[in-house]
Amino acid sequence: MEFRCVATCGFGLESVLGFELRRLGMQDVQLQDGRALFTADAPGIARANLWLRTAERVLLLLSEFPAETFDQLFEGVMAVPLGDYIDRTDAFPVKGFCINSRLTSVPACQSVAKKAAAERLKRDHRSPFLTEKSGVTKMLRFSIVKDRCSLMLDTSGDGLHKRGYRPLTHQAPIKETIAAGIADLARVREDSLCADPFCGSGTLLIEAALRARNIAPGASRSFAGESFRFLADAFREERAAAIAARREAPFRAVGSDIDPEAVENARLNAKRAGVGDCISFSVSDATKTALPREALVLANPPYGERLMTPAQVERLYQEFGERYRAAPSKGLYVISSHPEFERQFGQKAARRRKLYNGMIPATLYMYF
Ligand SMILES: C[S@@+](CC[C@H](N)C(=O)[O-])C[C@H]1O[C@@H](n2cnc3c(N)ncnc32)[C@H](O)[C@@H]1O
The missing domain is CATH 3.30.2130.30 (VC0802-like)
Structure with a gap:
């Protein structure tokens, strides 16, 4: 039917x-x-x-x-x-x-x-x-x-952004579904190298890794439809197929954040999502760290709304922009709601897309 x-x-x-x-x-x-x-x-x-x-x-x-x-x-x-x-x-x-x-x-x-x-x-x-x-x-x-x-x-019950791997969130986490959308727009592949210099709880890299390894985002959670008589068998069979579809992949990622607690949470979240072995996290200042040249960089820096003041983020964007341009990577995908992001970062994006991060209207700036 x-x-x-x-x-x-x-x-x-x-x-x-x-x-x-x-x-x-x-x-x-x-x-x-x-x-x-x-x-x-x-x-x-x-x-x-x-x-x-x-x-x-x-x-x-x-x-x-x-x-x-x-x-x-x-x-x-x-x-x-x-x-x-x-x-x-x-x-x-x-x-x-x-x-x-x-x-x-x-x-x-x-x-x-x-x-x-x-x-x-x-x-x-x-x-x-x-x-x-x-x-x-x-x-x-x-x-x-x-x-x-x-x-x-x-048929879903809890919102599908609730994958089950992220009980530990840092301040201002990005929604898992938006992070997955950014990984899709950045064309993360099974052999990609990704980096996130503002990793917080690790969501962007975890979603990128799930995609690269063909791990179904809902494989570890339950759904309302599983208790509907006309859907229960289908859920049982499709869940088994989803678990069997996981693949090994050469995907690698590096995440960093200035806050040691965020880095610890990101590590635990990645492990819980089953991708802890392909992402390494470390404490580092994004304005002072060179990113791998071959990396697709996915970033969700503070916007000056929930984290830091507008003046502080403007300075952060400027310093990050200078650092990035000194050693650019293969691609950079930054989501921010700050209206002056491009000006402060110091470069116009090749493409932009309006996205809502929860209730916050934001823009994804794409450099490639
Ligand atoms: C919006 S949050 C990122 C949230 C993350 N995407 C998640 O899902 O949890 C921004 C992060 O940038 C970090 N941060 C702020 N200034 C930084 C800097 N100079 N270098 C690296 N990280 C920084 C904060 O500690 C915070 O975790």
């Missing part, structure tokens, strides 16, 4: 996500702001959860309908055969958001959608009550954008 699905992602990563979906063999991929639609069978849904590096969630698209009023929202949800997916005893929390729409109150929309879902489930299961006590949670998510509602069933 085929399902129309939605993979959500941070703004700016849609095209990377689209390539990932096509590489995984998904059909009818269609990109929209912050998400990609695609068609997949049950194994495809499990594969998407296990393998997508830049997606935040994988959802089944149950219905799309106009929702200019609460009545339309109620009727739209009521029209979906929810009993096909949600059992009488399953919990079905409802979460959503509204953008550029007449309906603006998210709590009110959530409550209307929940009531409609409950009515539909009672009808489908021919039961006057629902217990929500099976221990299985089927989260319904909706988005109302320009008065159109998408109603979806969440």
Whole structure:
């Protein structure tokens, strides 16, 4: 059976996500702001959860309908055969958001959608009550954008950026999904040498190594869909295939940070992610360290928002720029939200891309 699905992602990563979906063999991929639609069978849904590096969630698209009023929202949800997916005893929390729409109150929309879902489930299961006590949670998510509602069933559970290797974060860590997007845009290969002179908890290099070694980012975590009867077998089989797909690779990386505690955390995180043997971390000042000439440099320096003051980061960017230009590497990919990054660094980027690092609008500056 085929399902129309939605993979959500941070703004700016849609095209990377689209390539990932096509590489995984998904059909009818269609990109929209912050998400990609695609068609997949049950194994495809499990594969998407296990393998997508830049997606935040994988959802089944149950219905799309106009929702200019609460009545339309109620009727739209009521029209979906929810009993096909949600059992009488399953919990079905409802979460959503509204953008550029007449309906603006998210709590009110959530409550209307929940009531409609409950009515539909009672009808489908021919039961006057629902217990929500099976221990299985089927989260319904909706988005109302320009008065159109998408109603979806969440197959991921925790956001897919939660790989499970990073309980130890340093200050201002980059989201794993954004780090993976940067590794993709930098075209990290199985034989690449990568460097991160502001490594913090090591996320950029760990994501680069996972990619180089063909390690599925979700192989060590669980997913909501594993407890859905119609997806459970597919998840079991695809997880076994994902574990078997790991490969040895000549990939190497060097990470450094001025803070010894960050370096210690990065080492532990890399080990936990199963890539500790190919990344070496050390304490070092990025303004004084020469980077390997053959390296693809991935960097997430402080922005002057969460870490350091704007004046301090400007000086840091200047000194890093001077150091870098004295001995440039094969490529440099820097993400920063500082509007003056290029000027302070002292060089215009060959390419730029707007990316959101969580809620922070930032730009990826690419030098090659
Ligand atoms: C935004 S954080 C990096 C976060 C990292 N990408 C992660 O996922 O955890 C910036 C890092 O730059 C480090 N840093 C600041 N000044 C530095 C310098 N001069 N040399 C090296 N690292 C520096 C900080 O200690 C901090 O860990």
